[in-house]
Structure formats: structure tokens, C-alpha cells
Amino acid sequence: KAGVTQTPRYLIKTRGQQVTLSCSPISGHRSVSWYQQTPGQGLQFLFEYFSETQRNKGNFPGRFSGRQFSNSRSEMNVSTLELGDSALYLCASRVRGTGAPDEQFFGPGTRLTVL
Amino acid sequence: LAKTTQPISMDSYEGQEVNITCSHNNIATNDYITWYQQFPSQGPRFIIQGYKTKVTNEVASLFIPADRKSSTLSLPRVSLSDTAVYYCLVGEIYNQGGKLIFGQGTELSVKP
Numbered sequence: 001k002a003g004v005t006q007t008p009r010y011l012i013k014t015r016g017q018q019v020t021l022s023c024s025p026i027s028g029h030r031s032v033s034w035y036q037q038t039p040g041q042g043l044q045f046l047f048e049y050f051s052e053t054q055r056n057k058g059n060f061p062g063r064f065s066g067r068q069f070s071n072s073r074s075e076m077n078v079s080t081l082e083l084g085d086s087a088l089y090l091c092a093s094r095v096r097g098t099g100a101p102d103e104q105f106f107g108p109g110t111r112l113t114v115l
Numbered sequence: 116l117a118k119t120t121q122p123i124s125m126d127s128y129e130g131q132e133v134n135i136t137c138s139h140n141n142i143a144t145n146d147y148i149t150w151y152q153q154f155p156s157q158g159p160r161f162i163i164q165g166y167k168t169k170v171t172n173e174v175a176s177l178f179i180p181a182d183r184k185s186s187t188l189s190l191p192r193v194s195l196s197d198t199a200v201y202y203c204l205v206g207e208i209y210n211q212g213g214k215l216i217f218g219q220g221t222e223l224s225v226k227p
Contacts (some may be wrong), residue, residue: 004158033214043159043202043217056214090158092215103149104215106158 002026004093004107012113018079021110025072025093031055032074033104034066035090043090049074078112086114119203124222133190135221137203140184148179148186151202153220159202163188190223198225 034046045058049068066076092104151159200220
């Protein structure tokens, strides 16, 4: 079974631009979460989507948004990019959004550099 | 979500057993304990999860004392490829769903 895929893997943007990152979960997984990882702040939760609905949201400004499609694929968008948005953006999927605890499967991430 | 405290770094040698202890004094009744491993420039990978006593799988063991205020991840006979950052997470994963709260992690360095 294919793992979580994220595109693109690397991205360079300039301040003020916007960016869209894509995540394809493992087949059959319905929940997709997004995380930002930086050397200073570590791994931080952005938001989670389940059945096209945002279920959880981290403490990030409104410039960070996301959505999930009916096939569970998800995108996250960052508008008006700032230098501090440079980070590794990770997507994770899991089988279900409710019920017993289940592990999250992470993708390789998208490395975003803002110049 | 309970806060976790774990050593920032640890060193070991190939073939040794490594034990990484995580403190979570404010763990709640519904909280589970989960460990993830992360290699540089990769996403974290689930290692093991438990609620109480001992859990073992093909890569690690997780020891949880009766009061559940701490937990120990045990990696038997480590190799160079086990060099990574190990995260201890505590939370009501059942309801919190995808919202994993990562701490600073423990950077394990395995030397030959």
C-alpha cells in the first residue's frame, strides 16, 4: 500500500506570495492532519480534516487554511507569506477520525523556503 | 493535554539497550502514551502506544508504571540506524484525533 504523498517536496517563494501544498493520504484513510516543523518551534499542529470538515485547529493565524476533498486528499494554503513561514510542512493520515486511538502515518513533507 | 518532559539528548553504542524515560505528571485518565521516531528531513514514524503496564512490539517496548506519571521507551540492541529524535506524546488521542502535541523530543545518537 502506498504511503502518504506530499507535493511538491521543495518550494521556494518570496514574501507576500501565497502557496498551496497538497497531500494524498493512504488509501482508505479518512483523516488528514497538517503540521509545521521549524528548528525553533519544533513540530506544531496546524489542523485536522475528516470527511471534508475541519475538526481541530492549532494556534496559527488565519493566513493558514486548508481543505479536504471527497477523496480525502487535502490541501493547505498559506497566504501573504512571511519569512517565518519557512518550514517543513508535514501531512499525516489515519484510518478514522473517531473510535479507538490509531496511529498517524506521516508523509515526507514539503520543504518551504520563503525569501 | 498533559505536558511531557524527556531528556534532550542521549548517546549510546551499537548493540546496547537504550531506555528513554518521559515524565508526564499531569496525565489524565483517558490519556494514552505514544512514541514517535523521526529521522532528519522525514516525517515522524509511529513506534508504540500504550495505556498501562507493558506493551511490546517488534521494534520496542513501552513500560508504564501503575501511577502512569512516567513511561519508558526501551530499544533493544540499537544500531546506527536508530539515530533519530524520539518523541513522547500524551493525550486523549481517542477524542483529540489528529491533534498530536509534540514536545522537544530526545535526540538519540548511536555510535559504532
